[in-house]
Amino acid sequence: MAARLLAIVGLLMVWTAAPAAAQLHGDHVIDVPFDIGPLALKIAVLLALPAVAGFAMLRGFIGAPEKGTAAFVAVCAAVAVSMELLLASGFTLPPIVVPLALAAVGGPLYLAFADREAPALVRGAAPAVLLAAAVVAGAVFARAWLATPPGADRGPILHTGMIVAYAGLAWLTLGLPRNRALRGAVLTVAAVLGVALVGAGTQVAALG
């Protein structure tokens, strides 16, 4: 049976290779009959931003989120990352960070809708992912606000920081450290990142 399966897979790969070689996706003049402009994307981001940032700032006061709340925040973070990718006019980190950020935001989203609880390993790793994202986003925001000369375009830098921040804050829905001091540190970092997210979001909105 295994040999037969292997033969089927091999045949299918040969079969699918010909059309794959024949067609360039870029050859589709990718279009739709109308253009609605970026307003809908901006509205989606402006709706998602306060949900994620607000959750980050209030997480220390509201306790562990219910399943529905976690799902809502995870959906908002995923929508925000997707919309930011379209609204950003550039990305100031290596391109590999983009699929990593999408994977990072997809994890909590999947777990929020999964029938089972998040595995203990994932819950344990959640604060580390959040802190790593906070360090990267913090460095990007610092570059935008402190190291960019007046008049220079801060838009791509701020969008980059926001994408990383959303991806990190999505993990706040999964768990916190048991250690009281570590828990306080993670909540503080999350709250500061939430404030930075609001600041960056406001600034890119003002920049247009």
Next chain:
Amino acid sequence: MAANPRVRSNAIAALNSKYHRVGLFAFLVIVLGHWAEHIVQAVQIYALDWPRPQAGGVLGLWFPWLVKSELMHYGYALVMLVGFVLLRHGFHGRARTWWMLALWVQVWHHFEHLLLFLQALTGQNLLGQPAPTSILQLVLPRVELHLFYNAIVFIPMVVAMVLHRRPRFDDLVQCSCAPHRTPAAVG
């Protein structure tokens, strides 16, 4: 079909039992039709030496806008995703593993097409690129990415269907497409 708590409605339950064979056949026709179009395109380009913009498959010759529209590509990705989701309850054992693999690859493929569709719809290209761009095009060299996606969705899908039609004893199911064999006859 054995009672499955995940089967939420009678329609889906019927689709995954009494009408599973019909459902899978219809799904396969859609998928093979899509592949047939691309194979015709390959023949037009490599055998007939047509210029790529003119090689529109079969439907593209009568409806050129159809091939060029991201709406059609997104629609196909969505139909595929819906098919994978609706028909998944009928699969069991190894067949289900392969079907779910195809489903998750299609989830990502659909997301890529959703982003392409949004780029076309809003005029905002991914990260300021000059043309609508897929996520993986940011990190991989220019390849026939979406045909590659179609292939890696199609292969596990077919494997799932083959395993579904030739189940081991522990994979035996009672939907309309399962062969009518007694457990003793199953090798």
